[in-house]
Amino acid sequence: MIRPTLALFVRALREDNRAKFPTIIRTVAVLFLLLLVWMNESDFAHNTAPGLALLTMIAMVNFFGLTITGIGMFCSAITEEKEDGTLSLLRMTRLNPLAIVLGKSTARLTSGLLFIAVQIPFTVLCIALGGTSFAQIFKVYAILGAYLFFLCNLGLLWSVLSRRTSRAVGMTLLTLALIYVLPFILYFSTGGFLFGMRAALTPLQQLQSRLVGANPFFDLISTVVPFWGFPFAADSIAPSLMGGLVCFLIAWAVFDRFSSEAATTRSPRKPGSRKRRFPRPWRLAIAWKDFQFGLGGKRGILIRLIIYAALLAGILGWIHHFNHLSQRDVGGAISTVAVMIFSVELGILASRIFGTERKRKTLGSLYVLPSSTASLIGQKILGTVLTFIPCLVLWIAGQMILDASPHTEHFALRWSEVSSALALALSRYIVFAVLVAYLSLRMRKGALLIGLLAIFLELIITNIVLFRFVFGRQIILNGNDWQTAISHLQLTVAAILLVTSLVLALLIPRRLAICAAED
């Protein structure tokens, strides 16, 4: 059993070595660390513990970076074989389930751990800067490593259970939200701080505080800033390892059931037929198609609207039960959730707008229609934009509740102060959407992942620049000038992002023509 597993492992590692992407990521990571160290010298000079500040930043960047890349990497472990139809071929070799599950996941995990390991020598520099110890650095990386182990096996489990990578990614994100984010929200919003003082906790509250305690993010924070003093003893390493092991064992146990030919190929809908469920095509037929078949047309809009509203009402009602929520809280929460849902939908739809046509090899037949490429792209955008109606409705509802709430003027921000931040946020969405759409025409998979990473990197760099600016000039400038300087900076970054989007957008028609001809 060892030999075949090893073969699979070695094959995956070789592929990993040949692929440019992981190497690029690793190089970028190291360069990025060096950039941080360099910035640190000039900017954190007045900080009492510059090494610790640097370590904090490294820990946070790693945590989110690993989450994004990890999910993309681990969730495709088994589904990629299913999508290529090669899983049944693998099953016919001498490989047993354990060998396959182990072989497919270990290579990715190794690659991820390698990514962490290459940083350590550079991070040790933090000790020289002062304010931190080797033990602290070691613990940060131990937490990250254990978290990666959990992420790997969780992704693997969903990869075994799901038919497609996209499904596995969605389910993994949902699981992470359920065990990390939701307990945290409930914990704090329902007065979880007081749990410790109460004599008896309900089982649900116990579970909540356990889950919050096992959250690697909080563990990281309480490691790098112990003086913040979280009200619970965070220890995520053991739970992460245990959770990972459990996921792995389940993945192994159910592998056979979910890897059979019948489980991996979509059963054709039989006796598949439908009598006119959709309205007839519009004059803008391509827009009609993308609207109806993207996320289900009018019906899809209605269904999503109901689901989003019901979920929001449920969660807000639950919180309200423990902790009185003001009208302003409710309005703000609805708007915020609307923006979050929009972000997710935007990412998915941007990767699909051309990506699906390309994968299904249908671009060619659209491209030979007697209309211009501009009309093709325009119609696709129109059909997709209509899909955002539920988010828009939700957002407007939230804003209306906010506006109607008392004390609004008290919290109202001056337009001049928020407009530049808003411009920056909007241009970030635009560049993200255009980048993902463009990448989906350049690569078979991973467009969304790379788009996310790019935006993540941009966010960090922009914020470091802002940070550096604030720390560098703050002493000379007084309050008002400082605000203007920040908003100028934000507008500059927004302009850069918009120019980038424009360049990418102009590249799309050419790529489209190439992809259409390659079908």
Next chain:
Amino acid sequence: MDHVIDIRNLRHAYKNHVAVQDITFTVAARSIHGFVGPNGAGKTTTLKILATLLKPQNGRIGIFGQDIVGMRNFVRRKIGYMPDHFSMYRQMTVFEYLDFFGAAYGLGQLQRDKVIADVLALTDMAGRKDDFIQGLSRGMQQRVSLARVLVHDPELLLLDEPASGLDPRARIELMEILQELRRLGKTIFISSHILSELAELCDAVTILDRGTVKYTGSMRGLIASDGAESACLLTLTAGHPPALDALRALPGIKTVTPGAESPAEIALTFEKEHLSPNAILTAAISAGAQVVSFTEDVKHLNQAFMDLTEPGVRT
């Protein structure tokens, strides 16, 4: 107009690999023109250029007398291009799929209703119009593809290996549909990597190998051009030695080979100048044999194809 497609000195290279080099030929109106060549010959590349998916790098191409680059949208309205793979929205029903493409070509709703009914009847898919494309068999999907290509009533059909992967029955039915389309006045340019498959269907044929034209002209001409020798397959009800002797005795006969497995099938080669098929049949019948069939030897057609193309794997 006699030439629907007029290709002159077309050349196309991918990076530094030349897929099509300097090909020239024409396709006559209202004909079925076969485009035959082994895998990698450059058929798909040529068809993609004709379908305006690829820009010609060199040479001139006219479709209905119009330049393919300058009059792109005119050309796109006139052609129906069927790629060599299924290009379908599998979550749609057959009707929705055709309705979508009709609308995309700018047809109004009433017009679409009529056209879709027509093409469904022609491809014999009327009974399956509310079925999801996903659940259809390969042969059915191929018919839906063909129906889609016909929705905007194009005058020229560009079909890239439509018969590959179909079972014999679906293949024959497809050929029947194509013949019906020719009767309706359409010009059909159809590619295949099997010459014999198109032998009965096509009026004319162009044979392509490694990007160069090896033969272009009528199907008859191809068979006739093959030297002074002709080949036939004579099938009797049973093996019949006296008939064999009678055939061997004919003047101008070259070989008489009964099949090793089934002696009733006799392969014959003969010199056209000295012997007519008529004389062969007469000889067999007067020797007392019961003739089941008498056809041109398809294996022979394959031989012609092999002689025109070069051996070796195409890159």
